[in-house]
Amino acid sequence: MIIELGHFALILALFVGAIQICLPAYGADRGDPRLMHVAAPAAIVQFVLVAVSFLALMHAFVTSDFSVENVWANSHSAKPMIYKIAGVWGNHEGSMLLWVLILTLFGAAVAAYSQNLPLSFRARVLAVQASLSTAFLLFILLTSNPFLRLNPSPAEGQGLNPILQDPALAFHPPFLYTGYVGFSMAFSFAIAALWEGRIDAAWARWVRPWTLLAWIALTIGIAMGSWWAYYTLGWGGWWFWDPVENASFMPWLAGTALLHSAVVMEKREALKIWTILLAILTFSLSLMGTFLVRSGILTSVHAFAVDPKRGIVILAILAVFIGGALTLYAWRASSLKAGGLFQPISREGALVLNNVLLTTAAATVLIGTLYPLALEAVTGAKISVGAPYFDMTFVPLMLPLLIALPFGALLAWKRGDLRAAAQRLAAAFFAALLVGGFTMALVRRGPWLAPAAIALGAWVVIGACVEWGVRTKAFAAPFAETLRRASNLPRSAYGMLLAHAGVGIVAIGIAATSAWRSETVQVLVPGGTMSLAGYQLTFLGAAPARGPNYQETVGQFRVTRNGNIVTNLEPSKRIFDVPRQATTQAAILNAFSGDLYVVLGDAVENGRFVVRVYFHPLVRLIWIGALIMALGGALSMTDRRLRIGAASAARRRSTAPMAAAE
């Protein structure tokens, strides 16, 4: 009965969504407050209904109710509990339900927390949000209904794809979806602004927490996905330029640009029209990501749920929302009032450069992702665009971004002084050079560009700290003064410091692991040894073992360094019971210098095994950096102040260096 209740709640949510579109929209158009007031409670009711439905499905998964087709096809009674729960979104139908759940959650959050929004504006935002959720609810009910039943019901389920039975992968969809779907808020706000025909100062301030939340979740989601790929796919690659990865990376790039342009809009009322466009584009890229992953148009490791019929429906949703939004933009953007003016060399100018580079980067990724699909559709030729394309297009765009980043943070609003900024950054420049030189001395050989790339990463990290130093007058004022200033700095300033430093740390990790990765492959008898990157590995043998729903062969390795035992590593190969499929579990030793990564390969005769060993220097900095970025975002989000950028008076510029107020 619970499962049928969930089904009915989902249907009811569809019609409540229709109410949430029509009544507030009509009310906003006529200026009728009673109809406009329907939006908020309707949004909350819609969320509660979808949540009931989601919990009902989860209940079916947890109790292994195989009379539900979706549970039968994607679960098994012997699966550990966390994968029964994760199994809810480990399949197409359930993941779409999770998508809509998050969509309605954001709608309900706006209804609950945005009492200070103008009534008509809030009604329009919620109507747009409801049109998204209603479209996806219709899609779920008509093409991917998770509540269909089987009668008579099978005794046992078919199991979850073993590749998905992993903690990081089990919990990365909720983060990724919160990211994707969170950008729907920016989209709804943008459409509402175009519809209403005005954007006020507060627009960016209202959009900021939602966009920031989405960005944080997406950052964590992408990092988790990359971390999963690193340790599961068996050779330690952390990014593959796989279309599914690109699908999440494009909204991230556009969303990052959006966050920055929204800052300009909030503080200076400039770049309004551009920010609106960026909000539309960011969510369009999220929708496209959903389309790419869910339509089955791609065939890759990730495309586990495929059905071309659904693809066409999603494509229609995509066309209506993206096409409609862009048409509305073309029609109404000219009626919006352009905002404040600024000089090219200023904080605004730097943020425009950031936007140009990030959106261009998103465009190159888009081309690299869609071109093979388009070519296949037109000529039937199957090509793959891989790392070489992205190395040649994406990386050159990131270099100027990283070089300019510390400058941007130090420029004043409205009109900045490049020379003053450069003077302050001189220390950072020399420190970065020192880091590069030190790296070169330490590794002695290797690609000559790599130390330069490390120096660039250090430049970004130190530059972020210099910006903090300037604001707190570190070394320039008495220590107590610095301390007082540091404690009084707004949290968003620390958020920026962390986020920018995180970027630099990621860059260092990428440069180091790409340049100095080493690997070796050997066939070992028990007792055999091999060595890599200063570690000696002794293969002690392999033994069978039994997990909750798999059989595994566990290899035992003793790792020593200069004769001292470091640790024992136990890489394994698993064969799952249902469905019968093999996975590889690498064993990884974390050290400050990098990861020792051991993979047990196939058994050769006489107990000999193929053993692959990799050393990934500093690879962990990639995820640590991403987490620091997310932490910076979170810190900035807790800063609920209303912000305005202080433009310095021109005449004061020549005499004293100006600290820009946040």
Added chain:
Amino acid sequence: MLLWLIFAGLTAGALVIALRPAFRIGIPDDIPGSADLAVYAEQLVDLDRQISRGVLDDSEHAALRHEISRRVLRASQRNSALGPKTASGFVKAIPIVVGVLVPILSIALYAYLGSPGIPARPFAPTAGQIANASAAELIAKVETRLASHPEEWRGWEAIAPIYFRQGRYSEAASAYQRTILLAGATVPRLMGFAEASVLASDGIVSEPARAAYEKVTAMDPNSFEPRFWLALAKEQDGNRQAAAADYRALLAAAPVDAPWRTSVEQRLVAVTRTAPATSRGPTDLDVKAAAGMTFEQRQIMIENMVQTLAVRLKSNGNDGEGWERLISSYMVLKKPEMARNALADAQRAMAGNAAAEAAFRALARRLELEP
């Protein structure tokens, strides 16, 4: 019925909460733009706070205050241009229409999609699964005990038949072997070991199994079963005359109503047939199973058979037909290198047998294996 009552309650609750504002009178009139002004007022308060914390200095403060005031002025000018519109009577009818339509549409769509009649069927283990689970528990208990006390033959003897019943033949065989090593050979232990070994190697009577059966016949000359397996071993080695003789002797000695007579008779017919006798070719059952397989599965089955044949020929090479079948099979599997090697092995194994050598040469010509 209860289900429909819950549906009705859910629908009513949802509609009441969502539509209540549409019926309510006296909702505070929204003054357009008031939210804007609130934001600016808050910004001004924040400026004062920053001054008191010393993050801003006075001249910056003045500039900012000026800028915000300008924005306030602009916003209030814009607001006075707009005015609230009046509501019409038509609007009042909307929530009533919606309140009637939504339940009807929801029930209709649910009637189309839902299955109210099917009860929930949470997973409940069947009797067989419970028995399996308790057996698994028992095995786990014995296994942990044996891991720390491998010298206790009673444990090995207890677990061996359980492994056997579960189809884990190689584990059963090694458990029997341990028992024999620790506690000495008895007829049941030897028989258990031999049977498990034969089943573990897919019906091939391997050398250890053969030795075990030999021992059993020595200990209990009246037992028929080991004699049958020994005969089968001879047949599998290609020694068909000897196998046939043994089968005949078995049949002569066996009681008339012995249930295994028919199997022995079948084997006898198979070995005495003049046509290329199958010592270990695919049985009808195998072929039937192969018909229902996918290409890959079939390929694997064929490769398994070929491998079994190759292993057997390696230990006993005196089988011209067997060699010919092996060589042809390798060609079918598109492994000419293996076929060539097998041809060389065959010529070495059957050296001196002129008829076989001629047959090999003819085969090599036909399959274009000549160097």
